[in-house]
Each structure stands twice: as structure tokens, then as C-alpha cells.
Amino acid sequence: xxxxxxxxxxxxTVTRPTPAMRAAMLDAEVGDDVYGEDPxxxxxxxxxxxxxxxxxSRLTTALFVPTGVMANxxxxxxxxxxxxxxxxxxxxxxxxxxxxxxxxxxxxQTRTTLxxxxxxxxxxxxRLVRPHGPYVVGTKVIELENTHNRGGGSVYPLETLRxxxxxxxxxGVKIHLDGxxxxxxxxxxxxxxxxxxxxxxxxxxxxxxxxxxxxxxILLLAEEQREQARVLxxxxxxxxxxxxMLAAAGLYALEHHIERMAEDHANARLLSEGLRxxxxxxxxPETNILxxxxxxGASGVADRAREQGVLIGAMGPRTLRxxxxxxxxxxxxxxxxxxxxxxx
Numbered sequence: 001x002x003x004x005x006x007x008x009x010x011x012x013t014v015t016r017p018t019p020a021m022r023a024a025m026l027d028a029e030v031g032d033d034v035y036g037e038d039p040x041x042x043x044x045x046x047x048x049x050x051x052x053x054x055x056x057s058r059l060t061t062a063l064f065v066p067t068g069v070m071a072n073x074x075x076x077x078x079x080x081x082x083x084x085x086x087x088x089x090x091x092x093x094x095x096x097x098x099x100x101x102x103x104x105x106x107x108x109q110t111r112t113t114l115x116x117x118x119x120x121x122x123x124x125x126x127r128l129v130r131p132h133g134p135y136v137v138g139t140k141v142i143e144l145e146n147t148h149n150r151g152g153g154s155v156y157p158l159e160t161l162r163x164x165x166x167x168x169x170x171x172g173v174k175i176h177l178d179g180x181x182x183x184x185x186x187x188x189x190x191x192x193x194x195x196x197x198x199x200x201x202x203x204x205x206x207x208x209x210x211x212x213x214x215x216x217x218i219l220l221l222a223e224e225q226r227e228q229a230r231v232l233x234x235x236x237x238x239x240x241x242x243x244x245m246l247a248a249a250g251l252y253a254l255e256h257h258i259e260r261m262a263e264d265h266a267n268a269r270l271l272s273e274g275l276r277x278x279x280x281x282x283x284x285p286e287t288n289i290l291x292x293x294x295x296x297g298a299s300g301v302a303d304r305a306r307e308q309g310v311l312i313g314a315m316g317p318r319t320l321r322x323x324x325x326x327x328x329x330x331x332x333x334x335x336x337x338x339x340x341x342x343x344x
Contacts, residue, residue, distance in 0.1 A: 003309025003339075007332045009271075010313045012181075012264075012288060012325035015212040017249055024252040030244035033064075034234070040244030044251045048205070048218045051254070057197030059220040063229050064247055066238050068180045069098045071204035071217040073105065074232050078202050078225050079141040079174040082107030086176075087128050088143035089115040091150040093178055105236070109137060118151025120144060122163035129171050141201075142168055145178040147185045150315065153268075153289030153323075155185045161199045175199060180206040180217070184287040187261045210261050210288060211253035212326050216246050260326065264288040267324040267333040274337025280344055292320040294344055304343040310336045 008014045017025070031037035045062040052059050065071050072094050080086055086102065088094060090112040094102065102108040113120075113128055125142060132138030142164065146156045168175050177200035179185075186193055196203060203220045207213035221229060233239060240246075268285040275282045281293040294301045298314035305312050315321040322340070324333065 002307065003335065006306075006309045006311050007328065007336045008311045009322040009324065009328065009336060010311045012209040012323045015208070015210065015325045015327055017212060017214050018326075020256070021212065021249050021252045024248045025245045028244040028248035030242040032241050033243045034239045034241060038242065038244045038247065040247040040251065044247040044254075045218070047251055047254055048220065051193045052197040052203065052220050054194045054197060057194065058201050058222065059197045059203060060223040061221060061226045063219045063221070063226065063233065064243065064250070065217050065219055065233055066215060066240065068178075068204060068206045068217040069101060070233065070236055070238050071219040072098065072176070072178050073101050073236065074229050075176045075202035075204055075219050075221065076102060076108065076141060076143065077106055077232060078221055078229065079176065080106070080108045081140075083109070083137070084140045085109045085111055085130070085137050086141050086143050087111050087125065087139050089113060089118050089120050089145070089148075091115075091118050091148070092143060092145050093149050093180065094143060096150060111139070115151075117154040118145060118148030119154055119156055119160070120164065121160060122167045125164060125167055129167070129173060131171075139171075139173050141174045141176055143176045143178060145180075147181040147287050147289070149181070149289065152283040152291040153181070153184065153285060153287035155189050155286050158189070158191045158195060161196075165199050174201040176201065177203045179203050181209060181287065183210060183258050184261055184265070187259065188265055188287045207250040207253055210264060210325050211250070211257045213249040213253045214246065216250050218250070257326065261288070264324045264326065264328070267328055267330060268322075270330060271322060271324065271333040271337050274334055275341055278337065278341035280341055288324045290322045291315065292322060292340065292344070294318050294320050296344070301340070301343045305340055308339050308343070310339045312340060
């Protein structure tokens with residue numbers, strides 16, 4: 001028997017706006033954001049800055065952009081010019097899932113290393129960061145991802161981030177934090193969002209994953225970089241007009257959907273336990289992402305699960321990825337565990 005509607009565990013990007021969010025979108029006051037005249041966009045940016053700003057924050061302004069890929073690209077371009085270098089882990093989203101945008105659009109080189117669950121350490125970076133010199137491509141920026149997608153939703157300990165910040169200051173390089181799922185790290189680990197503002201020189205956060213907004217990300221950066229970032233956003237095709245309806249969805253999400261992510265984490269643990277009870281090898285979920293071993297082939301399992309009404313992603317030849325979100329309930333997590341286990 002096929003479940004309808006299907007249980008969709010492919011990504012938290014499949015979340016849908018709630019009725020209350022849709023109502024907020026309909027009521028949004030709007031203006032032309034290319035002219036800087038959309039009041040709802042301004043309210044969203046101010047709210048995001050309030051979450052990450054503060055007296056010790058390196059982040060003093062926020063910019064609403066259409067996608068997380070664009071937010072990361074603009075953030076990294078604030079620090080690295082063509083022919084310069086970004087250091088990150090080998091499975092970083094900017095390397096694996098952003099269509100080589102840094103190379104294609106910016107001529108920026110990435111230097112990578114394998115890590116444990118995608119998390120870099122200050123010791124690793126001490127060996128990777130290269131000084132500038134004649135005929136030497138020096139490192140300009142360290143890129144970190146928190147939580148880490150391909151690492152299974154892993155969370156950077158705050159102390160590790162502080163050690164990396166100290167190293168960056170010592171070596172004279174910047175830090176860009178890809179925080180697409182930073183909300184999950186905040187809820188799971190309890191680190192105040194303002195602490196991340198003390199670590200990162202630029203920081204991206206996504207509104208259209210676990211928060212459930214239909215579209216959009218926010219780039220936080222220094223005020224003196226804002227105009228340059230707006231120009232680059234427009235150059236990349238991200239100048240939007242009456243964006244306030246989308247901004248209203250993001251603002252609603254920030255006010256109502258952050259703390260509820262604890263439910264997603266609990267459902268990820270429920271799914272993990274159900275799979276383990278049926279003999280599968282599964283990563284220990286820190287947040288809302290599970291990596292599941294599929295020794296006989298992940299794509300075949302995903303195909304069989306789809307036929308029974310469970311959508312799940314193949315992250316590699318023998319690895320499945322399941323992500324819980326606000327449209328996944330306790331009941332559907334338990335049902336999905338049984339179906340996935342049968343398919344494996």
C-alpha cells in the first residue's frame with residue numbers, strides 16, 4: 001500500500017508555509033526593494049540583525065536575498081577576490097552543492113581537506129591557511145558550515161568556533177559562516193545566536209528550510225559592505241521588487257518557528273531509533289539530519305521507498321539521507337522507519 005500524501009524526508013526545503021504564515025504574507029506592506037522602499041523587507045532585516053547583533057558583534061547590517069547559494073556567494077566575495085583562496089572542508093555545501101559558483105562567477109579558488117563529520121578544527125586550519133607571498137595564492141577566508149549538511153547535521157561546539165576565530169585573527173583572515181541550518185544548531189546546542197555574531201565576519205541563514213518560509217535567505221555582514229553586497233546581489237539577478245510578501249513569511253518564521261525545531265530533532269531521533277531497532281546502521285542525529293547505510297545501494301532503496309510513499313535522498317552510492325521538518329510528525333517518522341527498513 002502506498003502512503004498518500006507521501007512522507008517527504010528528502011530535505012527540509014520541502015516545508016510549506018503554514019496557514020498563519022500565508023495570512024501574514026497577504027497582509028504584508030510592500031514597496032520596491034531595489035529602491036530600498038519595501039517596509040516588510042526592512043523589518044525582516046532589522047529583526048535578523050537584532051538576533052545576531054549586539055555590542056561585540058562583527059555583524060552590523062542584514063541583506064535579504066533570494067537563495068542561500070546567493071547569500072554564501074556574496075558573503076565570500078566580501079572577503080575574496082578573483083585569484084584568491086577560500087579554505088573549507090571537502091564536503092562543504094559551497095563545494096558540493098553550489099555548482100562551482102565561486103569558480104564560475106568569481107574566479108575564487110577553494111582549498112579543502114577531509115574532516116570528521118564536516119567540522120574543521122583550529123589545528124587543521126593552522127596547517128591549511130597559507131600566507132600571501134610572491135607567486136603564492138594566500139588564504140583570504142575560512143568557510144565553516146553549521147550545521148553541516150553532508151556531515152549529518154553536525155554542530156560546531158562554541159569553543160571550537162572561538163578557537164578558529166582566534167586563529168583567523170592571528171593569521172589575518174576572515175570567517176564566513178554558512179548557517180543555512182544555524183537555527184538547528186542554536187536549538188540543539190543552546191548557543192545564543194548573538195554568539196555567532198562574534199565569530200563570523202559574514203554569516204548566511206536560510207528561511208526556506210526548517211523555518212518553512214517559501215523562499216529566501218539573509219546575509220549578515222558589516223555596514224560598510226552593504227552597498228557592495230547590494231550591487232553584487234543585483235548583478236547576480238537578485239534585485240527584487242515588492243519582496244515584502246516574501247519577507248513577511250520570513251519574519252513570521254523568525255518569530256514563531258525557531259524554537260519548534262526541537263520537535264524536528266525529536267522526530268529525527270525517533271526515526272533513528274526505529275531504524276536501529278530493525279537492524280540498520282544510522283548516524284546519531286544531533287539535529288534533524290540522519291545518514292543511513294544502504295550497503296546494497298542507496299538509489300534502489302530510494303526508488304522502492306518512493307513506491308511505498310516515502311521520499312528519501314541518496315547521498316552517495318551506499319548512503320541515504322533523511323531530514324525531518326515541520327511537515328513530519330511523530331506518526332509519520334515511525335511509519336517511515338518501518339518502510340525504509342523494509343526497503344533496505
